[in-house]
Amino acid sequence: MLRALAAGSGLIIIAVILWDAFETVILPRRVNRRIRLTGLFYSAVWVPWSTFVIYAKPPKRREKLLSLFGPLSLLLLLVIWAVGLILGYALIVWSIDQRLGASSEISFWTHLYLSATTFFTLGYGDVVPTNSIGRFMSVVEAGNGFGLLAIVISYLPILYQAFSKREASISLLDARAGSPSSAVELLRRHRNDDQFNDLHRLLREWERWSAELLESHLSYPVLCYFRSQHDNQSWLGALTTVLDTCALVMVGVDGASVWQARLTFAMARHAVVDIAQVFRTKPTRDSSCYSRLPQAELDRMRDILQQNGINLSDGEETERRLMELRAMYEPYVHALSEWLLMPLPPWILPKDAIDNWKTSAWGRIQ
Numbered sequence: 001m002l003r004a005l006a007a008g009s010g011l012i013i014i015a016v017i018l019w020d021a022f023e024t025v026i027l028p029r030r031v032n033r034r035i036r037l038t039g040l041f042y043s044a045v046w047v048p049w050s051t052f053v054i055y056a057k058p059p060k061r062r063e064k065l066l067s068l069f070g071p072l073s074l075l076l077l078l079v080i081w082a083v084g085l086i087l088g089y090a091l092i093v094w095s096i097d098q099r100l101g102a103s104s105e106i107s108f109w110t111h112l113y114l115s116a117t118t119f120f121t122l123g124y125g126d127v128v129p130t131n132s133i134g135r136f137m138s139v140v141e142a143g144n145g146f147g148l149l150a151i152v153i154s155y156l157p158i159l160y161q162a163f164s165k166r167e168a169s170i171s172l173l174d175a176r177a178g179s180p181s182s183a184v185e186l187l188r189r190h191r192n193d194d195q196f197n198d199l200h201r202l203l204r205e206w207e208r209w210s211a212e213l214l215e216s217h218l219s220y221p222v223l224c225y226f227r228s229q230h231d232n233q234s235w236l237g238a239l240t241t242v243l244d245t246c247a248l249v250m251v252g253v254d255g256a257s258v259w260q261a262r263l264t265f266a267m268a269r270h271a272v273v274d275i276a277q278v279f280r281t282k283p284t285r286d287s288s289c290y291s292r293l294p295q296a297e298l299d300r301m302r303d304i305l306q307q308n309g310i311n312l313s314d315g316e317e318t319e320r321r322l323m324e325l326r327a328m329y330e331p332y333v334h335a336l337s338e339w340l341l342m343p344l345p346p347w348i349l350p351k352d353a354i355d356n357w358k359t360s361a362w363g364r365i366q
Helices: 002-026 037-053 059-096 108-119 132-177 183-189 197-219 221-225 235-252 258-278 295-307 316-340
Strands: none
Touching: 002 037, 002 059, 002 132, 037 059, 037 221, 059 108, 059 132, 059 221, 108 132, 132 183, 132 197, 132 221, 132 235, 183 197, 183 235, 183 295, 197 221, 197 235, 197 258, 221 258, 235 258, 235 316, 258 316
């Protein structure tokens, strides 16, 4: 009975880990899916990590510690897969061959040692299974170990390629929308001779960027934990700035392309909602969700745009429409911001803000 229980437990452990690795690396993710080992792992590890890091000072040190989570958690996940498979195969071999060629029964730790050397294809040969089933399981385990190595080799470059592609567009936004990025600054810097041709092209590019973000971050949610190189930039902040800009254009900015703003808004909002669903971050719809743009800041924003020759529609209907658009995405980005500890960008760039490209370790451009 004990051997049968060990064999059954080993088979379950191996099946769960192999299916989890298959879903994580090979199978394109679905937004709705059952509870998985990887999801449970990240939920269990991120909560204590973020709780500990949030008290770190100064803010730059806190951001540095947060940036370590993504890469370290990925390596830890691979270690958990390997340890789980080694344990599973050790349980199976122990249940069918408790002597391994010795004159008497040997401890489970020896079976665990045999499983580890087989998994990593070391082939020392000092301990070997003696029956056909044990030998067969050793061959299968060696194949699993080699397969996991192949997964690591193929998985990491894909992740970092997607991360690099994501960050390139965020870095380009630095000179176009300020640091941190803001919708008002984006509109101000893209007005040229009473035209918004560059803004039209930018929104079209960010429509595609949002689609690529949706595909990559649903397939590999760990990318959401990978943070930008600067502490005042993030993929969530950039996406929120684009949504803010589209919302302003859609309620009425003279000369801007409403059609392209609608397309970009739809794609960006789709990405935000689906990613929030992956992390099960329920949208918050209380008053704090809309605190980014109180009435006084809305009036100030309209004045700033007017001073730069940009006419934003006025009236109760405009404010009502803007609130409706904000309600479509702000509850989701607010929930993601609280979960990932990524601050949301302001609508208006602070007076003391300076673009990242103007700074260096030796000072900044005056």
